[in-house]
Amino acid sequence: MAKDNQKKPANQPHQQNAKSKQLDQYRKDHKNSTLTTNQGMPVSNTADSLKAGERGPTLMEDFHFREKMMHFDNERIPERVVHARGFGVHGYFQVYEPQTELTSAKFLQDPSVKTPVFTRFSTVVGQKGSDDTVRDVRGFATKFYTEDGNYDLVSNNMPVFFFHDAMKFPDFVHSIKPEPHNEMPQATAAHDTLWDFVVSNPESAHMMMWLMSDRAIPRSFRMMEGFGVNTFRFVNAEGKGRFVKFHWKPLLGAHSLVWDESEKLRGADPDFLRRDLWDAINNGDYPEFELGVQILEEEDEFAFDFDILDPTKLWPEEQVPVKKIGKMTLNQNQDNFFAETEQVAFHPGHVVPGIDFSNDPMLQGRLFSYLDTQLLRLGGPNFAEIPINRPIVPVKNNQREGFHRMSIDKGAVSYSANSMRGNSPEPDPENGFKHHAEKVEGRKTRKRSDSFNDHYSQATLFWNSMSFPEQQHIIKAFHFEVGKVKDKTIRQRVVDMFNNVDGQLASQIAMGIGVNPPENPGGSGETTSSPALSQENTIKSATTRKVAILIENGFDLKDVDQVTTELGSAGLQYDIISKHQGMITSADGKQIEANKSYAISNSVMYDAIYIPGGKQSTDQLMSHNDAKTFVNDAFVHAKTIGAANSAVDLLMISEIKQITLADKNTPNTVATDMGIVSIRDSRDLSAFSHEFITNIAQHRHWARENKDGKMSG
Numbered sequence: 001m002a003k004d005n006q007k008k009p010a011n012q013p014h015q016q017n018a019k020s021k022q023l024d025q026y027r028k029d030h031k032n033s034t035l036t037t038n039q040g041m042p043v044s045n046t047a048d049s050l051k052a053g054e055r056g057p058t059l060m061e062d063f064h065f066r067e068k069m070m071h072f073d074n075e076r077i078p079e080r081v082v083h084a085r086g087f088g089v090h091g092y093f094q095v096y097e098p099q100t101e102l103t104s105a106k107f108l109q110d111p112s113v114k115t116p117v118f119t120r121f122s123t124v125v126g127q128k129g130s131d132d133t134v135r136d137v138r139g140f141a142t143k144f145y146t147e148d149g150n151y152d153l154v155s156n157n158m159p160v161f162f163f164h165d166a167m168k169f170p171d172f173v174h175s176i177k178p179e180p181h182n183e184m185p186q187a188t189a190a191h192d193t194l195w196d197f198v199v200s201n202p203e204s205a206h207m208m209m210w211l212m213s214d215r216a217i218p219r220s221f222r223m224m225e226g227f228g229v230n231t232f233r234f235v236n237a238e239g240k241g242r243f244v245k246f247h248w249k250p251l252l253g254a255h256s257l258v259w260d261e262s263e264k265l266r267g268a269d270p271d272f273l274r275r276d277l278w279d280a281i282n283n284g285d286y287p288e289f290e291l292g293v294q295i296l297e298e299e300d301e302f303a304f305d306f307d308i309l310d311p312t313k314l315w316p317e318e319q320v321p322v323k324k325i326g327k328m329t330l331n332q333n334q335d336n337f338f339a340e341t342e343q344v345a346f347h348p349g350h351v352v353p354g355i356d357f358s359n360d361p362m363l364q365g366r367l368f369s370y371l372d373t374q375l376l377r378l379g380g381p382n383f384a385e386i387p388i389n390r391p392i393v394p395v396k397n398n399q400r401e402g403f404h405r406m407s408i409d410k411g412a413v414s415y416s417a418n419s420m421r422g423n424s425p426e427p428d429p430e431n432g433f434k435h436h437a438e439k440v441e442g443r444k445t446r447k448r449s450d451s452f453n454d455h456y457s458q459a460t461l462f463w464n465s466m467s468f469p470e471q472q473h474i475i476k477a478f479h480f481e482v483g484k485v486k487d488k489t490i491r492q493r494v495v496d497m498f499n500n501v502d503g504q505l506a507s508q509i510a511m512g513i514g515v516n517p518p519e520n521p522g523g524s525g526e527t528t529s530s531p532a533l534s535q536e537n538t539i540k541s542a543t544t545r546k547v548a549i550l551i552e553n554g555f556d557l558k559d560v561d562q563v564t565t566e567l568g569s570a571g572l573q574y575d576i577i578s579k580h581q582g583m584i585t586s587a588d589g590k591q592i593e594a595n596k597s598y599a600i601s602n603s604v605m606y607d608a609i610y611i612p613g614g615k616q617s618t619d620q621l622m623s624h625n626d627a628k629t630f631v632n633d634a635f636v637h638a639k640t641i642g643a644a645n646s647a648v649d650l651l652m653i654s655e656i657k658q659i660t661l662a663d664k665n666t667p668n669t670v671a672t673d674m675g676i677v678s679i680r681d682s683r684d685l686s687a688f689s690h691e692f693i694t695n696i697a698q699h700r701h702w703a704r705e706n707k708d709g710k711m712s713g
């Protein structure tokens with residue numbers, strides 16, 4: 001069972017502390033150990049190969065060289081065909097109350113039990129070495145190590161998918177991956193073949209709306225929802241089944257980057273999302289997600305105007321509420337990326353008694369694919385024996401041998417039924433997994449049900465549910481993604497296809513990509529909206545957000561001390577940034593350390609910026625472009641900016657226009673305008689700090705978009 005680590009207070013410079021602790025432990029673990037070969041033989045020299053004379057040829061008998069090189073030459077395994085780039089962390093799950101009425105799954109019964117979990121977050125399209133912040137779906141796969149064996153909830157951060165039937169998966173993935181003739185472009189949907197697939201497969205409309213939305217560029221893996229997408233079934237001890245959709249709801253809310261920021265982050269920190277997760281866990285800011293379920297009685301299977309087995313449809317939360325039944329806490333980083341993140345094998349078919357499948361045609365296909373793909377990737381059928389994949393309960397069966405078999409199976413009997421071993425291990429008809437006894441009949445056919453044929457209503461529902469800034473971001477995303485398509489016919493077909501979603505949307509798309517607007521602006525006729533779909537309505541919190549503090553020599557120490565104390569007690573993190581890394585001297589001669597310089601930091605790595613006062617510091621900040629670029633970027637990206645005393649002058653020379661700043665005539669008064677918080681002539685920054693943190697909690701101040709003539713979405 002996972003251990004429940006104590007939450008550590010926010011501190012600074014946080015990464016250094018955690019890192020040096022890890023390093024100390026690492027050194028302790030490896031103290032005075034002797035280097036050996038894989039056979040355990042002590043090695044005398046691992047730098048020079050065995051040669052005939054100091055300048056002579058290398059000898060074939062150098063078994064240490066050959067073993068070392070053979071192992072190195074074979075260190076790579078095939079990356080996942082999709083979701084290659086990922087990052088995994090450990091944690092635990094606890095149910096709030098027994099769910100006996102809904103399911104017999106044991107890990108959903110006892111609130112005192114902490115079920116260990118391993119969660120791997122991923123992008124879909126990019127290769128293992130691609131960038132974290134690309135526009136893409138994010139995978140969110142969790143392995144629960146339960147007392148009834150492993151249960152895998154293999155989710156995405158979007159609730160629907162591009163088509164109905166798994167049969168189309170190879171076609172879709174071929175179209176979105178780099179084009180095969182020149183392997184371009186990498187890790188993006190912005191090219192001809194994907195959009196050719198889209199216009200040729202109109203059921204993709206709804207998912208493409210999600211992919212063009214802010215959901216495709218999350219601020220953090222910690223601030224992302226998860227969705228099981230496919231319809232599953234809960235079955236209770238009496239055998240009663242109900243349809244279920246799974247959700248993960250982050251306690252920090254669901255938040256996104258803006259497009260310009262995500263592009264810049266790819267250069268500034270391609271590991272941005274994995275570093276954010278790694279640092280948060282090292283800091284004791286453990287990500288928490290509530291597990292939610294939407295439940296439908298079997299009698300209500302046909303009560304909706306969409307088919308509940310259709311994976312291009314969501315069940316609007318206003319119609320089928322999400323019941324939160326437990327919480328996952330991710331509290332431990334992995335020890336070894338390869339052993340854990342790379343070797344973990346998820347499979348939607350890893351279920352436990354109490355969780356079963358529906359006839360969702362995509363789910364049925366997935367049940368084949370995941371097992372099949374591990375054979376090549378993990379080198380054979382014994383991947384369940386790799387430590388990260390091993391259940392916490394004993395595995396007993398008559399499977400034997402195969403590549404990389406770890407267990408030494410004793411005795412002569414490896415079959416069932418047998419008499420030589422009393423037929424043990426034997427099936428347990430009482431407690432063993434029983435498939436829900438659903439009645440099924442039908443003629444063999446390759447047809448899809450007509451009930452799957454409405455491709456546009458829910459795409460419109462999604463569009464209707466977006467706030468104005470979210471809609472603007474979607475239009476901008478279409479301009480970028482479809483604008484990159486070279487074939488003008490496909491660009492025109494995109495406009496015509498999305499005219500079925502919303503006429504205004506289609507006209508706006510057309511405007512940016514050099515094709516004709518629809519002759520008759522259309523739409524699907526769907527007029528309702530679902531507030532749960534907009535990230536404007538998510539949880540807003542400043543906790544764990546990261547602030548950049550810009551100073552130079554001559555800064556006001558009190559301005560730094562007061563605000564950093566308040567940030568620390570509100571659970572925020574910060575870096576002190578200066579032209580040069582190292583000690584910086586305040587106006588009254590005290591020194592503090594700048595743990596970052598402009599060379600290794602960038603505005604896009606932070607949620608907010610604070611500039612303390614101190615005339616000499618402000619003058620220096622104004623004299624070089626780095627600080628101005630920091631502030632201007634934060635402004636364009638709609639982030640909270642705070643400035644105290646003389647630092648307000650820096651804001652006045654930046655691109656910040658049409659904003660009300662603190663005035664010399666109203667000293668000691670906090671001015672807040674669209675997320676810019678300022679104060680002049682003040683020795684007490686407590687009211688300022690409070691206002692600054694409240695603004696950070698808003699995530700972004702969209703009203704500011706376009707105020708400088710640039711559009712960040």
Ligand code: HDE
Nearest residue numbers: 080083120139140141154155156166169228229369370373
């Ligand atoms: Fe996957 N998917 N998928 N998928 N998927 C894989 O399995 C597949 C789908 C998801 O972190 C592969 O082990 C088919 C939906 C995640 O290791 C592969 C279809 C959802 C991950 C595969 C789908 C997902 C995968 C590649 C039907 C959201 C990463 C490597 C169209 C519910 C797991 C592997 C990890 C990985 C097949 C659709 C989520 C090829 C056939 C829908 C999070 O087996």
